[in-house]
Amino acid sequence: MSRDAEENAIAEEQAFLDAALARRDRVAADLTAALAAPATDDVARARLRTLARQHEEITRARDGLVFGRIDGLDGTVRHIGRIGLRDDDEQADPLVLDWRAEAARPFYTATPVDAQGLVRRRHIRTTGSVVTGVDDEPLDGASTTELVGEAALLAALDQRRTGKMSTSISTLQREQDDIIRAGASGPLIVQGGPGTGKTVVALHRVAYLLFTHRRMAEQAVLLLGPSPRFLDYIAQVLPALGETAAVSATCDTLFPGVTVERDEPREVSEIKGRALWQPMLQRYVRALHPRPRDLTLRWEGEAYVIGEPAVAAALTSATSGRPYHRARAAFAEQVHQLLADAVAQRRADLLDEMEEGLEELLARFDRRAKTRVDPDRHAGSDVDGQMSDDEIDELRERIADSAAVAAFLETWWPSRDPATALRRLLGDAPLMLRLTPDLSEAEAALVAAEPDPWASSDIPLLDAVADLLGDVAAPEQQGEFTADRARRQRAWVYGHVVVDEAQELSDMQWHMVLRRCPSRSITAVGDIDQTEASHRHTSWAEAVAATMGERWTAAELTICYRTPREVMELTGPVLAKAGSRNAPPRAVRSSGIDPWELAVAETAMPAAVEAAVAELRQRWEGGSVGVVAPVTRTAALRDLLPGLPVLTATQAKGLEWDAALVVDPDGIAAEPRGWNGLYVALTRCTQELGRILPTPV
Structure with missing residues (x-):
């Protein structure tokens, strides 16, 4: 596109954006006025909740309101945006087409080989209310790229990481869009390696489902993530997409009012995660x-x-x-x-x-x-x-x-109090053995020897006991959003559940998920090769056999967008040592920076790490730098590097930085399921990877 053509296109899109923002402001004002009306009965209160949700959606949609356009062979022009907007004439075609609408799908799926009635796709870049650029992609000729909107995608991938995930509605790729819009009538399990956009798919699928299946919003969607840090990282995505009917949690926080207070040995965690506990607990409660x-x-x-x-x-x-x-x-x-x-x-x-x-x-x-x-x-x-x-x-x-x-x-x-009942069982090895033939005496003794404060593996057992005993319904508070009611009630039944990093769930955690969604309308995304949990599953079939049998659908994300090709080339030997059965995803971008490593004496490690981090911070100013290290080194490194994310491989799961420094990779590999952990550690960067290795004494 010539400079004059680009300036004309920017001016054209600026005029459209100005009109769309003006219409958005008028709709927002109308909603504000409607919300001022008193609610005199249940019908009025329900209407106000709906209006409040619409107001929240349209308020958040000011930034990035319009990001795309598709031009049809028949001369029609449709603008794609964060939300749908109609002009003052309600009978006219939408002024802005919601990205989740079926009519918007060609924006994500059309190719020169399959143009789907389009002649051109345009990506529109904005900052606030100003159009800053456009990228036009002709769809009426030959193309060798497999990426949709390649220029816009690569520009987004090269942006500095801020420590918060942003939406990707303008750069979703075809295989991602296929999963986002897939049916929701049963379990869908998505295998995807590092950088394939698993979390992007999971979050945008939530937004798509709530838009497409309006009744689902009445029950809310549960989004399960691997850690509070991860949930904080993705916290702004769904609100930015205008969705409030979603509850975010970890498996440890699913039981209201109960807090995990201690770690426990992996061997005990593995025992407590087995599927045998579900029938055992059923027999235990029946005996009461x-x-x-x-x-x-x-x-x-x-x-x-x-x-x-x-x-x-x-x-x-x-x-x-x-x-x-x-x-x-x-x-x-x-x-x-x-x-x-x-x-x-x-x-x-x-x-x-x-x-x-x-x-x-x-x-x-x-x-x-x-x-x-x-x-x-x-x-x-x-x-x-x-x-x-x-x-x-x-x-x-x-x-x-x-x-x-x-x-x-x-x-x-x-x-019966669920906590008291479970503690009685877990402290009585002979009783456990009487209730199931599937525990050995040594395993029952290990479980019974653990102290009282709750560990992570206790939460699914407590949830199962509470379900078998039955809950007292929580009182409903007037004016509460659906998500707020759902968050307070352990036994809430959700319209859909999305599980990120699903490979980490134990059998009993899967039971906890299914209790919250008996319809089995579930989307699980993860990478079985990144599994670090204490359970022994090495394939998705093993991971869900105890709870879903063969009644689930598989999907796969095969293209790595985030992690540079230079880094992905390091992962083959690591995956082989981890016993992987999957081919690693195919990287489609290069950062131009080869991974580097530095070997130093143990005594020089602190100074070397400090110096390397300072260089990376300077090189990636305005972006983010993270450190991944073995569990035994993280405390000292956090003291050395205040304010910088210093995480274990497990804690780093799902996160990304411009540059990642892996300290003592051999130490990570030596941890339980350490080759899986090293695979995670090596694939956190979008641009540069450094490794610092202690030399043998």
């Missing part, structure tokens, strides 16, 4: 149910016995398909009815006895007085021995409100 026997209850000073057969029948009915506490409540209702029936029956029997005695007395009197007494005078409802249905219902309600009856039932069938 009381056994049938005669129950003696007191009512108004008299004892009433509910026989064992009636108790057994009530237990069978109450426990069928119900968690512990709901079964307990259902049983209590039946006991209230049984006791009411027993009281009514005793009253009837007593009145029958009284009536028989009265009739005999009257008969003797009749013989003496030679007179007759009309029996109908004594056969009314007051003396026939039968309570009316209304009277029995009233009696049952009084029994249900009785503190004495409630205390009796609490003693015989106590309510």
Whole structure:
């Protein structure tokens, strides 16, 4: 494109952006006025929540409102943006087409070979409300590139990293878009190596699903990440895409009010993560149910016995398909009815006895007085021995409100605290062995020897026990957004769950995910070759076999956009030593900087690291630098480098910097599943990789 042509294109797009921003401002003002109206009933409150969500979406959409344009062979022109905007004429075509709309899809998928009715695709670069550049991509000729909007993509990849992930709606690639828009009726597991955009796909898929399936927003979407640091890194993406109906969490924070307080040995973590705990805990909670026997209850000073057969029948009915506490409540209702029936029956029997005695007395009197007494005078409802249905219902309600009856039932069938119940089990090795044949004595002893504070592997077990016992519903607060309600309630059922770094989940963590989405509308993204968790899974089939069997769909991201070709060339031997079954992703860009390494004596390591970091910071000023090191070195390095991210390979998972310094790569490889960890460490940079190795003593 000539300079004059580019200036004309920029002016053209500036005029359009000005019109779009003006329309956005008018819509925002209308929404602000509508939100000022009082909410007088539930319908009005629901409407205000919808308007508030729309206002939030349109407010955040000012920056980057328009980023693309597609020109059709038929002369039609459509602008693509962060949100959809209609002109003042609501019947006209959209002024700006939402990037998630089906009509916008050719922006991401059209190629010169498959132009999909387009003649040109234009990427529009903006800063605030100013158009700063355009990149035109003709679609009516031959092309050798496999990238969509190559110039815009490479420009975005070469930008400095700020420590926060930004949206990628203007540079999504075809294989990413295919996964973002895939169906959501069952589990979709996406394998993708470093730099393939797994997290980008996961986040934009959330935004796409909430836009496409409006009812999903009523249930919210759960986004599970590997660490709080990772969630902080991606925190601004979904709000920038205008989505508020998403809850972000880690597996450790999914149980409200419970905090992980300690680390534990990997061997214990692996044991607690196995699928065997789910049936074991089911048997454990089932064993907490009381056994049938005669129950003696007191009512108004008299004892009433509910026989064992009636108790057994009530237990069978109450426990069928119900968690512990709901079964307990259902049983209590039946006991209230049984006791009411027993009281009514005793009253009837007593009145029958009284009536028989009265009739005999009257008969003797009749013989003496030679007179007759009309029996109908004594056969009314007051003396026939039968309570009316209304009277029995009233009696049952009084029994249900009785503190004495409630205390009796609490003693015989106590309510249970999930934490107390689980701690009792985990501290009792013989009990664990009685409940499952799949634990060895040594393994049960290892689990029982652990201290009380919760470890990460305890959270899925606690969640399972709480689910089997049953929760008390959290009260709803007026005006609350769906995501806020979902965040407070452990048993909330989500419309969809997205799991990032899904290869790290244990079997019991997968069970925790499925409890929150019984429909199994799940998207899991990860790289099985980056697995560092204590479980033993080395393939996706192994990772999900215990919870999903074969009922899941596989997808793959094959192109590495982030990590330079120079760095990816180092990963082959590392993957081989990690036992990988996958081909590494194919890098499509070069940074022009070869990875470098420096070997120094152990005593010189601190100074060498400090100097290397200073050089990298200077070279990548305005961007970001990160350090990855073995667990044993991170504390000292953090003291040496305050304010700089110094992480283990596990903590660095999912993050990226302009430059990464890997300290003691052999030390990382020597850790459990260390070759997988080294693969993670080597692939965190977008531009430059340095390695510092301690020389042998």
